[in-house]
Amino acid sequence: MTDQPDAPNGCPVAHGGGDLTRLYGPEAAIDPHGIYARLRKEHGPVAPILLEGDVPAWLVLGYRENRRVLDNPRQFTRDSRIWRDWTEGRVDNASPLMQMVGWRPDCVSQDGEPHRRLRGAVTDNLQAVTGRGIRRHVTHFANKQIDAFADAGSADLVADFAEYLPMLVLTRVFGLPQGEGRTLAESCAQVIKGGAEALVHNDRIVRILGELAERKRLEPGSDFTTGLMEHHADLDEDEVLSHLRLVLIAAHTTTSNLLARVLQLVLTDTTRLAGLVSGQLNISAVVEEVMWNTPPLTVLPGRFATADLELGGHRIREGDLLVLGLNAGNVDPEIRPDVGVSVHGNQSHLAFSGGPHECPGQNIGQAIIETAVDVLLHRLPGLRLAVAPEELTSTASTWEARLDRLPVEFAA
Template structure:
């Protein structure tokens, strides 16, 4: 793996943001949302870095103020010090003082829930242990067999056409189809859950409606698994020795489903984009001289599935990156900006081959526990695709690829390809 310097970023994609994410708010503070914003997220992060340094004031949906952490070292400090920067949003000053509505789309992402993401200390260890144990159990139950099954099923639908859009016909739904099998859900519910998960992360007026749909389906699943247990993730949470109550089970089903699908589908699309826009990556994978895991690491450095991670809350007043952060302030983690921080991406530090110290999975005690499952989905999905589709090539100019950005992510819109048609 040999990612380019920050001036070349985003490396995994030539995609340009079609729906930019920032424009001026009150007092000229940058908004990280909105259809009327100008510029792509990576350009915005670099402008903010030039203007403010490693920590910048921004506005989130509803013009809610927050600090965007841009520096790699500053991101690490926040992520690895839960006593100073907690994930428990009940200390959030704007929330406590009633300046954030319960119906705000932000609440779907940062509101307190009885899950491991919202907890610290012993409650966090207890709940995270239940999630991690069951994800490990799932990964050991032939998950690659399920991935291969659904990957082939998706490819069968377009193999005889000789062309496809690998976003809408492959990456967008494949992870959720695997998760339906892992959770013990019906395959028919996969597409609806995939759409709703993306809308929850995207935010906007529909986020609450889609969240309610997800909770309803997962609530019915939990009830069913209490009566008819199986060898699935839902049953594992119900029967875990940590003794999760009904609300804890439902909220962890929601957490894992949304986080696993949205990040994995986005990352899979970006990996396929890199393979199709960089001939050396395609040649290396086909010849066996390059592992899919190396390509995945390259993408996670340059275009991570979440460009901004919500969020942390300051437990005390302190200085961070030259800014005075007050107790109860909201901080969001610029994972993409941190990975491209010039301090770690210039000179000798720019050689990242084999370096897994990226921020794509967050860091510290809240680092993503589902990395193994996501990696398995992506690696298997890419392997199956390259073996099934001969003569696979991009069907448009790389410069014509576009992305749609929200506060938290930049999703590839489409990835049109051509290949030699064949009947499955």
């Protein structure tokens, strides 16, 4: 075990910033993968870093270390009420980080029996939604999106397609007015991005969802919102609202990002594109590859050590915050010495998290992406990338790296 002079907590260097790497800001937005590689070289599979506001944390880079944290809620809880920097007043409730790691009465913030009770309500209703024609909703909204640019012969498949399509589907799933889709998509993006506006956008999401819950109490329907309210787990008003917020933000931001990355991979490889168009390649194989190499969440918030322990050669103290490097873990040279080797058929990636808190909405995201890509390829003959692949850029926040644009051309 290494006695680290720059451990995140209990150290003057950490709370004053010192030389710790910031996982936010201009450098992190441009080259997060370079930062992960440097941290791995300097610190091993676990590294001390600073989050927004120079808040200290541990970034878990190793695949095995990520699995240990995800699979052991008794050692690494999701309940942030034991987070020492918060309990001792170094992080207040107005911090943008609280939108991502702060405690709420939802299944993500709890472990054990409370988690099982609340997660059961979510998973039961997500399964019910999936059985009510989710692919039909995706086909409807994908065609509407494409109608807006089909005659132009060109489009940006990020701004014109991937960025809003999942939210349009979710408005139907939740029982929301379709007109709320763009506003909610923009606010979800800002909450994940962080910064001064995160709290304002979170309040907007909560207000819209609170109004939705009030309507559904008076006019129930066959939607996810009504299902949560009527579930036998007997969720109270705060629990219903917290889960509506949780599912909306998580489902939209991850699916929109994943859809853009799948389209990027398809359009920068003519062999894959031809295989999909001809039916010789299954889109699920492309999604699987993206899950390994560019997962929609690059870093997952957060876990809190329940006792002093050792992880990756470092001393972790009770109440320390750990964030999970899903992308870094997926390309850990200990398990993938050659990232160019095919991962087809291997679903042990970290993209959906893992353990008791593994993403319960995987099937819905998969259905949205598979259907959206299928509709797009059939609607736009001659679809091709309009720029050289190396001209495509991404912008990262602490938690994700999003494709900036995906310009394409096709037969009008």
